Amino acid sequence: MQRTLGTCYYPEHWPEETWAEDAARMADLGLTWVRIGEFAWSRLEPSPGNLQFDWLERAIDVLHDAGLKVVLGTPTATPPRWMLNKHPDMLAVDAQGNPRKFGSRRHYCFSHDGYRAEAVRITRLLAERFGRKVEAWQTDNEYGCHDTIYSYSDPARAAFRDWLAQKYQSTEALNRAWGNIFWSMDYDSFDDIDLPNLTVTEPNPAHALDFRRFSSDQVARFNEAQVATIRQHSDAPISHNYMGRIVEFDHFATGRQMEIATWDSYPLGFLEDRLEASPEHKRRYARQGDPDFQAFHHDLYRAVGRGRWWVMEQQPGPVNWAPHNPAPLPGMVRFWTWEAFAHGAECVAYFRWRQAPFAQEQYHAGLLRPDSAEAEGFAEAARVAAELKQMPDVEHTQAPVALVFDYASAWGWSVQPQGAGCDYFRLVFEVYRGLRKLGLSVDIIPPDTETLAGYALVLAPGALTLSEPLLKAISETSAQVILGPRTNAKTEHLSTPVPLPPAIEGLDVTISRVETLRPDMPIPAEGGGAVKLWFEQLDSTEQMIEETEDGAAILVGARNLFYLAGWPDPTLLQRILAQRAEAAGLAPQVLPQDIRIRDTGNTRFVFNHGPEPVTFNGQTIPPAGVIWT
Amino acid sequence: MQRTLGTCYYPEHWPEETWAEDAARMADLGLTWVRIGEFAWSRLEPSPGNLQFDWLERAIDVLHDAGLKVVLGTPTATPPRWMLNKHPDMLAVDAQGNPRKFGSRRHYCFSHDGYRAEAVRITRLLAERFGRKVEAWQTDNEYGCHDTIYSYSDPARAAFRDWLAQKYQSTEALNRAWGNIFWSMDYDSFDDIDLPNLTVTEPNPAHALDFRRFSSDQVARFNEAQVATIRQHSDAPISHNYMGRIVEFDHFATGRQMEIATWDSYPLGFLEDRLEASPEHKRRYARQGDPDFQAFHHDLYRAVGRGRWWVMEQQPGPVNWAPHNPAPLPGMVRFWTWEAFAHGAECVAYFRWRQAPFAQEQYHAGLLRPDSAEAEGFAEAARVAAELKQMPDVEHTQAPVALVFDYASAWGWSVQPQGAGCDYFRLVFEVYRGLRKLGLSVDIIPPDTETLAGYALVLAPGALTLSEPLLKAISETSAQVILGPRTNAKTEHLSTPVPLPPAIEGLDVTISRVETLRPDMPIPAEGGGAVKLWFEQLDSTEQMIEETEDGAAILVGARNLFYLAGWPDPTLLQRILAQRAEAAGLAPQVLPQDIRIRDTGNTRFVFNHGPEPVTFNGQTIPPAGVIWT
Amino acid sequence: MQRTLGTCYYPEHWPEETWAEDAARMADLGLTWVRIGEFAWSRLEPSPGNLQFDWLERAIDVLHDAGLKVVLGTPTATPPRWMLNKHPDMLAVDAQGNPRKFGSRRHYCFSHDGYRAEAVRITRLLAERFGRKVEAWQTDNEYGCHDTIYSYSDPARAAFRDWLAQKYQSTEALNRAWGNIFWSMDYDSFDDIDLPNLTVTEPNPAHALDFRRFSSDQVARFNEAQVATIRQHSDAPISHNYMGRIVEFDHFATGRQMEIATWDSYPLGFLEDRLEASPEHKRRYARQGDPDFQAFHHDLYRAVGRGRWWVMEQQPGPVNWAPHNPAPLPGMVRFWTWEAFAHGAECVAYFRWRQAPFAQEQYHAGLLRPDSAEAEGFAEAARVAAELKQMPDVEHTQAPVALVFDYASAWGWSVQPQGAGCDYFRLVFEVYRGLRKLGLSVDIIPPDTETLAGYALVLAPGALTLSEPLLKAISETSAQVILGPRTNAKTEHLSTPVPLPPAIEGLDVTISRVETLRPDMPIPAEGGGAVKLWFEQLDSTEQMIEETEDGAAILVGARNLFYLAGWPDPTLLQRILAQRAEAAGLAPQVLPQDIRIRDTGNTRFVFNHGPEPVTFNGQTIPPAGVIWT
């Protein structure tokens, strides 16, 4: 399959007379795909039942006439105002008990049956009309953006009770599973169970975790309803555009429902608003984005899409929504595009064709300025389009390293962090960054992975409850495996298993005590570096590979199975990963701070993420520069 | 008109036997004016309709008998508790949906018709009784203090819908003006439009801006109702006492309704609680107040009062309401008084005569201690009274520099800052400070100014939408004019005009891109200094006056019209302002950091705002010192 | 009375088969006391009226059979879920108006009559059944934990109105006492008075203070109802387990109702979450706890219990609820136990016997791990048990220094701090720390103390309203007495007395002005050190003992009575305290930073709180080391 480019287009924002010229310019630029429709419900159905699909058909025709392919989005992230008159209680409710009102987007509760039926209805109507016409589909838009997974509404409460009743069958079973005896929290009836907000102090973590599982299931159910509807009328592949660092629902669950995973990549916005990093780091990468954040998501969505994935929205210039919104370094739009292709993207689509001069995102760049002049990203996209002609098709290669990512663990850590700063995504991402700084390419794998065949090095930091298939795969692999910290430390109800964790066959390790550390009191490791934030005291007869200056175990194990008792700082992490990678027969190399490498198929890409030129392996790579061989 | 002093007095706090002695001491001190009554509703009308005005008449008589003049305040900022029994829904509602309860002050919603009628009623009764008796009026007290302009109540919602219906006439027009198509936010009925709080993510900026315009109009309407009522029974001038850095309503709009503008000047409290400044700056000026903050407001309220303005409440010692409440440096009470007179004040009234030993402001100093002994400010006021005898009357002189201040722009920046720290008041105030540090006196002018005659230098930083009259005045002036950043960047609906901004006749400049900057990544200017926070990329054929080290335009223009593409730091600002001031024929001089100058009439005042003596032009000025010539 | 050890045990968490072994291990370890039952309501009464006390009787029997004594807790901190079906409005309401929901603990409003009756009912049933069987009682659990004293519920509002009506008898009296004239806040009816939350700006401080007095009274009333009920059926001593730095209710008031005061001592959690200290201090003591925080509470609860006090919950390892939860230094569990005994504890009970693997406190250590293996604290407790055999019984000695602690003053400072950081507990605690750093042992005394006989040095910093008995005791004592800052500065209604404070007989001092200071602008004292945060300007003819570099009075007085005009920093405080201690005939010595001394009976204990060994008086004390002679 050929690597392609695309863009997001809102014909409803512009006079119909200008569509054809827009389409012609898109085609000239070398774009293949155009995503449309995902916010257009008020024009598709201005009043209940008053369907106005003709303009959309004309827009599709114009695009097709220019040789472009169309991704049609279902408009369910933006129900029109009249929907609230039909379903006044469809709004999500925040944790403080306030309805989250109409006036922007994503103003619905996933648990509202009436709204879900409306979403299916408009999806069905669109699929009936355009199912044979468009080349791909997108469901809704950015599930979870603006903290929209958790709703504390009446419909959510009722649905949660049903969900619990189906899961536990009896309150006795639920009381036992949650340990409700602890503070006399036992329930006699599922109808007595409330949502876990506004409790006097923290709710039972099992209660909180089940609410998160339920909320994730509600998203999957909502999405599946649309997918099933589209399938009845269309053979085109279906996708959803995920958003960066949204971990409140299980993307693997929705991913399994669809052919393609896509995500919306805003490197500069993400650096500012959702990355733990020092001010120095944020300043250094303010115009390039973090060197690993996009790559992590590329690898994550390759897993979510089981190989097939796109960037559906690629930042093309400054955005409008982060605390600070600088312009990218010249060349970064091309750079980001190539980075996605290096990680296996089939398509990179720029958000958006033309900057709109009104409403919420006026200062969010497009490929065109509001006056239709070319913005800076335009020429960079054109350069990629030209370069693509020389490149092979999308290549799939298994990476040598596998890193488990488990959404339920993110919820578990969030419910029960035990210390400020103890966050699952952060832990996994730091390990990912450590691997990348050694020049390694990584596959992110789901927690129910059944085989580790082909991998030389496998890590599952912080995965709270290892699944049976993964435990079996670990026991069977000859790869170097590093578990911990906190791996397999919990039952599915977020209780502590007895015998104590990690209880891994072939590894004589028992966690006898957990402590969390002030950021200013890391525990130095004997060989340099330190453990920070999270540290476990081990009872173990395994060989001590790394220890603290006081002689406490940090890394123990033998043969190919190792347990890591704490959260390593970058220095310690590098040493551990390099040793294991070498033991695994890989050739780790410590890269310059701004350089990252990605191998795919027969191509090795080398990226300079820094603001200055870097000489690497004899070649000087300019800022925003990428070379491939 | 003579410069006078005054004080704020609460006869209802003290035994009637003591009034005469208080009045005698006030007269002895050299005071002319006494403001009374503005919080006394519960004594004027202890129960509905039970009017008790006699005590107030006696108090006025006592003051008159001592030769004092009276400003009578309408007591509408403190409706008594029984009012809530009549109008249970009169309370404002905060953005979270909670009523803002009785128990302090300003507990009313400007949109509540019933309460507005009550306010008019008590105003009418007071005006009927005292209209020919008192020498001046004050409406209400400190509109906007304690964040009281925005209310999310049911009456506010209903009034907002009416306001929108009157403004737009049809929802089609409103949808178009707001760009509601953007996220399917279109409305079919004005009754479907809600207030813009509690939306899932940011509301449409046009929606938010209209709510702010509406809220400002509600204040003007509330005030006008009182003013019109007083006018029917009194020829005395009417005023309102504005509060520092309240920009949530348009003071020019209320200012036009009344003869005099007054404001409440609390230099130390303001430094602590409403000024962006470094800790070092706050520490240096902790006992003196910021060197420019009071001056800015003096100049602002001179404009709001069309020349006639007072300080109605002057800090006389420590206050009680800021995060920290230190005592002023000895001499500062005199200093602040003279500063106000230097900027043209007709009267400076001290808040308050005697420190009250009970209720909310017990630790707020007065001229007297609670035990009636003289507090420290007393002697300083006496010194001013003595000095005033040697001084000419209030002098009015047009300043050589005009600086536009536009409340609607403050709302626009607040609704759509595009980056943390990007605030309109802050921008204008920094420019004002820059001008003052060059020894220049400044007139603040409203955004609908029709002529710039008499000015040598004109600035309108951040004024989002230049009015037709001002655009005309700019095109006609021969003054040096600096526009930008963000000047004329928006339509009145906060959308981006196409052709792109600033679209100023005679200036070939187009803003092709906007970016906002982390505080730690200023962009260095070629000649020193830097652009911070906000930076625009220009397409321009104009001469480049200032540029970044990378060659991007910072200041362009020719003849007398210039565009500034970013937010200058103090170094860059000083260079730009000094150059333009010189080109304008002014004689800018870089003052020592603590020195400020103000020219009025034939008098030049020189103030030392620092904690140490400063030698300036051969004269040594002590801390808290002012000299005039 | 012998010093004893104990533990907190939850038989309801564990299979009944294991109880006997647990009891045997407890006895073997050398424990005397076991606290049980305080969270077990849902097992004692699974549905309304369905009493299941047999298991508890069997658990008590098992413990008794092993030779252990039992403290039985009333389970009223954790009413079961069915209670809400009977009393839907029993939940407390937070200051934002949201009910604080079921799902954790302490989910009740102290003002709900129905719930109080239920609490009395279950208490009566337990007392009837076990009144002659158990050796001691505990009421409820940790009143005030999780901010549970203040409730803004409808029952609280109604009860507050009643309380005010009983206190003031007429609204005229209330209006006068509160100074409601200030902003027309007068009331015509007690039914018009609301709770002081959600006011537009700060409520009248008198209103706020009365709400705090009322809330404290509600706790006392709730507790007294249980105490009176138990007394009818039991002669065993009654206690309550207070929590660290909870000042929202008057512990002396509840303390007077019971025989024993106990508190829950979590040194590491408290250091992290409720102590003002620099990051360096927190890091240094992260594994030991603050050197004075526990001691302060030991001395406080000795006063609350009129000599009889315990640690009911002693931290035995890492906890789970602070921002960071490190493990204690080896030896600290023993160290903390001895520290309590040094201050006169009768018993130290470890929380908890066995770490529970489920629900909210999974990562909170016990003496046993969840798998019943010994955790680290186990051996340390065993060592204390062995050491105890060599020690004399609990010794009571009056300390040479008395320090007044007054809960109402804590409320007054909180309602009216006048400056950020001005907190009563913090002030008193800093003075306490200063005394301890001079090697002095301290008695904390209540504000209604009637005699100071036996004390050489007495301090009452920040005690806002000195009681008649204490004033008399001060006038009669020959001890060195230091009053101020802010001592006797307020009436009981939090107004300022006229004549002005402090109005102490025999001390010619008048506070003419109060100022609060930025943390970065301390006022240097002539002899070194400085005044910080709070500073009073004095009119005084007394001798000046300490003054600022500018000559303003800091400490004045003569003979044995002194007034301190500001909040001293540690250097100034040390000088003042050392001088007065010497004048009092004590022998203050400046201790090394980590060393603290406590004298009791004939024993002197010396503690090293630091992470390194310290040589003191020729002896080297290791980290976590204590020596006694």
Ligand SMILES: [Zn+2]
């Ligand atoms: Zn997006």
Ligand SMILES: [Zn+2]
């Ligand atoms: Zn005021």
Ligand SMILES: [Zn+2]
């Ligand atoms: Zn506890």
